[in-house]
Amino acid sequence: MLFLEVCKIFNKIENTPKRLEKMDYFIELIKMAEKEGSPSNLKKICYLSIGRVYPEYENKELGIGPNILMEAIKSIGIKEKELLKSIKETGDIALSIEKLSSQIKQVSLFQKPPTLEEVYETLKKVVEIEGVNSQKKKIRHISNLFLITSPLERRYIARIILEDMRIGMNVPTILGAFSKYFNVPKEKLERIYSVVNDIGIIGAKLMLGVDLDKDQDLKLRLFRPIKPMLAQLIPSIEDAIKEIGTPQFETKYDGARIQVHKKGNAVKIYSRKLEDITNSLPEIVEEVKKLKEHSMIIEGECVAIDLNTGHPRPFQDILRRFRRKYYIDKMREEITLRAYFFDILYCNEILIDRPLRERRKILEKILFEHNNWEMEREKIEREIKSPKKIDISYKLTTDSVERVDEFYRWSLSIGHEGIMIKNPDAPYTPGSRVKTMYKFKPTLESLDVVITKAKIGMGKRKDWYGSFEISIKNGENGDLCPIGHVGSGLSEEELDKLSKMIESIKIEEIEGEVIVEPKIVLEVTYEEIQESDKYECGYALRFPRVVKIREDKSPEDINTLEDVKRIFHIQKGKGIIK
Ligand code: AMP
Numbered sequence: 119m120l121f122l123e124v125c126k127i128f129n130k131i132e133n134t135p136k137r138l139e140k141m142d143y144f145i146e147l148i149k150m151a152e153k154e155g156s157p158s159n160l161k162k163i164c165y166l167s168i169g170r171v172y173p174e175y176e177n178k179e180l181g182i183g184p185n186i187l188m189e190a191i192k193s194i195g196i197k198e199k200e201l202l203k204s205i206k207e208t209g210d211i212a213l214s215i216e217k218l219s220s221q222i223k224q225v226s227l228f229q230k231p232p233t234l235e236e237v238y239e240t241l242k243k244v245v246e247i248e249g250v251n252s253q254k255k256k257i258r259h260i261s262n263l264f265l266i267t268s269p270l271e272r273r274y275i276a277r278i279i280l281e282d283m284r285i286g287m288n289v290p291t292i293l294g295a296f297s298k299y300f301n302v303p304k305e306k307l308e309r310i311y312s313v314v315n316d317i318g319i320i321g322a323k324l325m326l327g328v329d330l331d332k333d334q335d336l337k338l339r340l341f342r343p344i345k346p347m348l349a350q351l352i353p354s355i356e357d358a359i360k361e362i363g364t365p366q367f368e369t370k371y372d373g374a375r376i377q378v379h380k381k382g383n384a385v386k387i388y389s390r391k392l393e394d395i396t397n398s399l400p401e402i403v404e405e406v407k408k409l410k411e412h413s414m415i416i417e418g419e420c421v422a423i424d425l426n427t428g429h430p431r432p433f434q435d436i437l438r439r440f441r442r443k444y445y446i447d448k449m450r451e452e453i454t455l456r457a458y459f460f461d462i463l464y465c466n467e468i469l470i471d472r473p474l475r476e477r478r479k480i481l482e483k484i485l486f487e488h489n490n491w492e493m494e495r496e497k498i499e500r501e502i503k504s505p506k507k508i509d510i511s512y513k514l515t516t517d518s519v520e521r522v523d524e525f526y527r528w529s530l531s532i533g534h535e536g537i538m539i540k541n542p543d544a545p546y547t548p549g550s551r552v553k554t555m556y557k558f559k560p561t562l563e564s565l566d567v568v569i570t571k572a573k574i575g576m577g578k579r580k581d582w583y584g585s586f587e588i589s590i591k592n593g594e595n596g597d598l599c600p601i602g603h604v605g606s607g608l609s610e611e612e613l614d615k616l617s618k619m620i621e622s623i624k625i626e627e628i629e630g631e632v633i634v635e636p637k638i639v640l641e642v643t644y645e646e647i648q649e650s651d652k653y654e655c656g657y658a659l660r661f662p663r664v665v666k667i668r669e670d671k672s673p674e675d676i677n678t679l680e681d682v683k684r685i686f687h688i689q690k691g692k693g694i695i696k
Contacts, residue, residue: 119150119159121237125270128167132285137294137595140286144295148321157325161318162238164292166274169283171241173316175342177393178245182260182279183622184211184635186253190260191215191276195223209626209633210284212276219269229266237263237271241278282635288596289317300324312549313338313470315345315392338468340379340413343388345549347461349538351563351681352556353688355522358539361553364517366474368538369529370557371458371511372430373421374440374670378406378457381413389440391672398442401450402457405508411484413466418459418511425454428502429533433666440670459485460511460538463546470546474554477546478513485510491525492516502532515542526558535559563685564643564665565590566676568636570598572620575605575613582617583632588640588662590655593678599655601682604642607664616667639668639676647686657682 124147131143144167151160165171172178188211192198196218204214240263247255260279264272277283293311297304302324310320314336323333330336338344352358358365375390376399385403387396396403402420422435435453442449462481463470469477482488487510489498498512514525526537536559544554567588575584585605589598608616616638623635642662650658657679668675 119154119156119234121232121234122268122271123150124163124166124234125274128274128283128285129270131167131287135286137286137291140291141295141298144287144292145299148295148299148325152325157322159234160321160325162234164318164321166238166278167283167285167287167292168289168317169278169281171238171245171278173318174289175315175344175392177391180241180245180279180281182244182256184280184624185622186257187211187260187276187279190257190264193257193261194264196221205626211280211625212273212284215264215276216269216273219272222264231268232263232266232271237267237275241275244279280635290596292317292321296321296324302330306330310336312547313344314342315549316342338415338464338470340381340415340464341384341386343377343379343392344463345392346375346377346390346417347547347549347555348551349555349557350551350553351684351688352539352558355519355526355539355558358556358558359517359519359522362539362541364515364542366478366540366542367514367516367522367525368460368511368540369458369525369532370535370538370559371419371421372433372533372535373419373458374433374436375417376402376420376457377415377417377463378402378459379415380406380409380411383407389670390675391670395440398440398446399455400446401455401507405457409484411465413464414462414484415464416459416481416484417461417463418457418508420455420457423454423456425503425505427533428499437669454505456506457508458511459508461546470548473543473545474540475542478542481510489513491528492521530560562643562646562688563681564641565659565682565685566639566641566668566671567601568598568673568676569616569620569634569638569640570600570636571631571633572616573631579605579613582613583620584613586616586640587631588642588659589636589676590682591673591676591678592655593680598636599679600653601655601657602642602644602653602659602662604640604659604662604664606662607642612664612667636673639671639673641665641668641671647682649686655679655682657686 127143127147131140134140147163148160151163191201200218201214204217205211208214240259244256244259263275293304293307297307310330319335323336377388379386385406386394387399387402389395422431424431439449439453439455459481462477465480489510489512491512491514516522529537536557539556539558541554567590569586570589571587572583573585575582585603587600588602588604589600592599619638620634623637624632625635626633643665644659645661648658648660649656652658
């Protein structure tokens with residue numbers, strides 16, 4: 119299959135705003151792969167159409183920012199001045215290279231146009247290049263690709279490299295196309311996707327005609343991390359009891375989520391963004407290895423603990439541990455970690471369809487702990503300052519508002535964020551914000567937003583970007599919607615760091631404001647959410663303030679317009695939750 123044929127359809131997809139038409143064009147791609155009898159080509163098409171080379175769960179990135187791409191473009195003869203001018207006009211590096219293609223040095227006329235496999239393999243190579251001179255080597259591979267392709271292909275190669283296809287294809291739309299073409303209910307495909315996190319494998323299996331209910335590759339599997347189940351906000355404890363009956367309440371720890379996979383002596387730890395962070399957390403790995411059970415997947419919150427108080431240390435400390443590649447032993451001395459496990463998804467067999475109460479029992483057996491707050495409060499309080507590295511979450515199962523209120527206040531008094539409220543009868547539903555798990559925190563919910571634009575600061579901040587346009591996501595179509603500008607809450611150190619990050623993801627500058635790739639997630643608080651016509655989404659944050667740069671979260675994790683509407687409703691109808 120020629121890459122150009124695929125690009126021609128990408129172009130059709132790009133040119134229609136209608137989702138159903140996009141789906142129909144994608145079906146043309148499925149048919150092309152089917153005609154060749156190549157499930158593996160369909161797999162590649164799936165990844166490329168969402169701007170990836172590897173499956174979503176693998177978290178491997180091409181590691182090429184716009185600056186390196188520009189170097190590659192210049193190295194094949196396109197003049198910098200004209201390139202910059204065109205980027206300014208089009209707002210798109212990819213369209214600029216396509217437009218300026220006539221400047222590219224000619225290669226032999228006998229050069230055959232590349233196939234999908236050839237382009238894909240080169241891109242894969244680019245991902246895998248590491249070490250000394252890796253950037254130079256990456257540039258060389260990319261320039262070679264540009265030399266042997268046509269203008270349209272160049273557009274899409276550039277976009278894949280930037281991991282931003284801009285054709286409006288996303289996983290839900292591809293699943294929609296699969297559902298239509300292969301005649302399988304969309305909900306079923308969504309359920310499978312939430313476990314495999316790999317759109318390519320679903321396409322390949324559908325084309326192969328396997329039994330989707332039985333195929334082992336489509337089931338939860340050790341060492342293939344899954345997206346965690348997410349919680350919703352609830353206005354009050356009373357509401358939670360009304361809805362669930364007798365919920366299981368747990369302390370909501372102030373840390374970062376981890377998913378630990380173990381098979382015998384092999385242990386891997388994944389972050390909520392599904393990054394492999396095993397090497398950064400050796401003490402947790404050691405403790406998990408000691409657990410008797412052979413195979414398991416457990417989930418918990420990893421907290422940086424101040425052993426003098428037993429309270430969590432600032433969130434930045436946990437990130438310092440998570441992202442560490444060097445001097446890990448030294449850091450381990452400096453920042454003590456403790457993982458509080460709260461769920462188990464696999465224990466010699468898949469457990470996600472079992473109710474929480476059963477999963478919790480299994481987890482308690484494995485960890486030899488109950489941490490039943492009412493019965494073991496003294497023990498818990500004693501152990502809080504101990505050097506214990508792994509533990510089970512503190513729980514309270516009750517329908518008494520007074521007892522929950524006490525537990526909630528106690529959880530806050532030991533420095534954590536609030537409480538989680540879980541339905542003991544509920545299965546584990548990966549990747550979705552469910553109505554079976556809630557969170558209750560003392561302030562109005564903070565929002566996770568993504569930076570979409572940045573402006574240079576003034577006065578003392580003139581050397582940094584000092585003001586950022588922040589956006590949420592429209593849950594229906596995935597579009598980003600600006601909801602405010604934030605500048606406060608950041609230390610000089612953080613401003614410096616953010617500015618460097620912004621430089622590397624800059625797309626275009628218009629009147630002193632730069633548009634950036636939506637990659638940096640911030641957690642912000644605000645005084646309130648207002649209805650406003652300043653932004654298209656209809657809402658604006660009043661006095662937003664940055665709480666944290668959430669390097670542990672990805673743009674997919676940000677809050678949605680629906681969340682904002684819900685918080686607005688809570689704020690309006692019930693007053694601010696105290
Ligand atoms: P949020 O990030 O505010 O949406 O809150 C949900 C997050 O709380 C989860 O992703 C976990 O990382 C974290 N968390 C802390 N303690 C618990 C707990 N006991 N059970 C479940 N999630 C928890």
